[in-house]
Amino acid sequence: MIRQIFKKKATLLLIFLSINFAQAQWKKQNSGTDASFRSIHALSKKNVWAGGSRGTILRTKNGGNNWQVIRVKGAESLDFRDIYGVNYKIAYAMSAGNAEDGAAKVFKTIDGGVTWKVVLHRTDKGVFFDSMDFWNENEGILIGDPIDDKPFIMRTLNGGDSWQRIEKDKLPVVLEGEASFASSGTCVVTKANGKAWLNTQSRVLFTPDKGETWQVYQTPFKQGLTSGIFGLHFWNENEGIAVGGDYKNDKQKVDAERLPNVAITQDSGKTWEFLAAAQPYGLKESGWMLPNKNLLLVGTSGTSLLDESKSTWKAIDIESFHAVSCFKDACWAIGGKGNLAKWVK
Numbered sequence: 001m002i003r004q005i006f007k008k009k010a011t012l013l014l015i016f017l018s019i020n021f022a023q024a025q026w027k028k029q030n031s032g033t034d035a036s037f038r039s040i041h042a043l044s045k046k047n048v049w050a051g052g053s054r055g056t057i058l059r060t061k062n063g064g065n066n067w068q069v070i071r072v073k074g075a076e077s078l079d080f081r082d083i084y085g086v087n088y089k090i091a092y093a094m095s096a097g098n099a100e101d102g103a104a105k106v107f108k109t110i111d112g113g114v115t116w117k118v119v120l121h122r123t124d125k126g127v128f129f130d131s132m133d134f135w136n137e138n139e140g141i142l143i144g145d146p147i148d149d150k151p152f153i154m155r156t157l158n159g160g161d162s163w164q165r166i167e168k169d170k171l172p173v174v175l176e177g178e179a180s181f182a183s184s185g186t187c188v189v190t191k192a193n194g195k196a197w198l199n200t201q202s203r204v205l206f207t208p209d210k211g212e213t214w215q216v217y218q219t220p221f222k223q224g225l226t227s228g229i230f231g232l233h234f235w236n237e238n239e240g241i242a243v244g245g246d247y248k249n250d251k252q253k254v255d256a257e258r259l260p261n262v263a264i265t266q267d268s269g270k271t272w273e274f275l276a277a278a279q280p281y282g283l284k285e286s287g288w289m290l291p292n293k294n295l296l297l298v299g300t301s302g303t304s305l306l307d308e309s310k311s312t313w314k315a316i317d318i319e320s321f322h323a324v325s326c327f328k329d330a331c332w333a334i335g336g337k338g339n340l341a342k343w344v345k
Contacts, residue, residue: 051080186231201228
């Protein structure tokens with residue numbers, strides 16, 4: 001069981017890590033840009049999309065051997081904090097920022113990034129998009145900062161042609177100061193059967209029916225202005241993780257009780273339990289379960305790996321990444337200043 005993690009002494013851990021470093025690591029790829037990225041979506045072993053600052057989109061069709069840098073016309077000042085690729089031609093990109101400044105938009109391409117169309121644009125004060133995901137090519141869901149003491153959740157059921165806010169009477173009242181972090185494009189997770197999980201700093205909102213009904217689950221993460229949950233990942237309908245920390249203390253070396261950074265659920269999010277803090281200690285923004293049952297986490301503090309024995313975390317490196325996405329055993333991580341890498345064994 002994953003929850004049966006125990007701590008090793010530092011000296012033994014270092015010896016153990018030195019033996020296993022060569023088994024799996026990140027191999028840098030040339031992104032061709034110095035834009036900063038907080039979203040990536042691997043939809044196959046060859047096709048990957050990524051979204052970043054200055055209206056920049058990255059796209060590969062050959063597993064990262066070459067990356068195409070796309071500048072979205074009219075989005076030069078926008079920061080694409082989330083992206084969803086349907087296939088090598090169709091993708092959605094979400095910009096995060098104040099709506100009153102023209103930054104709350106979702107773009108769509110149907111020609112591989114040659115042209116982009118704005119399919120959602122909010123201008124009302126207070127709207128700020130955080131994350132999105134799709135059940136399929138046409139049906140998707142998006143979360144933003146709360147408005148009027150209720151979560152701000154929108155969905156499209158027709159390929160982005162129209163978006164509606166989920167009726168407020170269907171949603172719970174938000175806690176004071178409660179919101180989500182637009183940090184890694186992973187605050188929303190969907191499954192093809194209509195289920196979706198959305199996180200704030202300390203709670204998870206769950207819908208089994210594409211937003212018609214909602215349940216709220218408490219996690220052990222504490223809500224903070226700069227701390228809490230930064231992202232979710234579910235590898236099946238029951239098992240998933242929430243990762244996080246504090247972005248103002250993103251590399252703080254503390255024990256799990258003082259600043260834990262990963263929690264697990266085995267009952268579809270109803271209950272959560274902290275695991276031992278992933279090492280390197282500090283902020284984790286995104287994670288993935290690999291086919292061999294290893295857990296791979298990234299953040300500004302570095303990359304962490306929990307091997308199949310589920311006995312202890314391996315500190316792979318201290319490289320700063322914001323987001324990770326995998327298709328089976330093909331994984332990519334991305335971060336600031338065009339920092340891009342592929343997971344190799």
